[in-house]
Amino acid sequence: MYGYPVNYVHWPLPVQDGGRRRAVDTTDRSLAAEILQAVHREERAGNFYTRLAELAPTENVKVLITIIKDERLKHLQNFSQLYSRLTGREPQLLREPVPAPESFQRGVELAIRDELEAVDSYRDIVERATDPRIRRAFQRAAEDEQRHSTWYANILLSQGSS
Template sequence: MHGYPIAFPHYWPSLVREPGLGEPRDRGLAADILRAIHREERAANYFSRLMELAPNDNIRTVLDIVRDERIKHAQRFSEIYRQLTGREPQMRREEVPAPESFARGLEFAIRDELAAADLYRDIADRAVTLTIRRGFTRAAEDELRQSNVLMNMLARLGVS
């Protein structure tokens, strides 16, 4: 039979932790994942504040969906962080100021979504396991989709 052998475990990604040590080999990766968790928490809080300024219920519903996705990302990233480091992520409950207007808030949210997508693609590229790569690739795709939704919302409001 030609092709790859059926079982080749030594080619699979190795575990992140060194044997006998509780610290991951790539401390920068763990720090970036923790940064991503904090980013998602702040974003979820920001969308809650933005929902207060929404001009109608349809927009509030869309923002609620985006906020829920950010919460799911934070939960997924927290699980990855626990698997990577063996520790719980230290959460920072930060009060997020309300945007000065709904349109300005959307503009900021769009920039934040695009910056998050870049960070998550970077983390996915440096991932040492398939779980991390898939989790952050999916999150980057979600962020790009959400930025499109927000851009369309901004365009419908007549703000350019």
């Protein structure tokens, strides 16, 4: 979303399975990679929204952005747990500083684009995943992201921007 590269990790072949070890199949690896990308997306969004909230023109807008940020961080936590369950290891977070947007309006425009891209990405995961926990988590996240994009669009409209 913000021009940061996605760091790919080397997947461990064995995963604990009730005391037995089994190889992670190609589908699981592909899904794990997509979940890791979602973890990184949520981490970057949370950091970006912290910076965006600092530029908010009113306290009400700042509170709304903080609510959105908190929901994105909740997704980060959920996706991290799913990734750990699937791979047997914790996801490595990027922990990169996120620059402040050049203006509040530009930041909101970037946020809308990221929210809509996340909706598409998460719906793709829902369609491919067979695990009901993964499907539910990403379906809920897609719905949240759709709602967030609407909130950001309303923020732009309330600021007299289109």
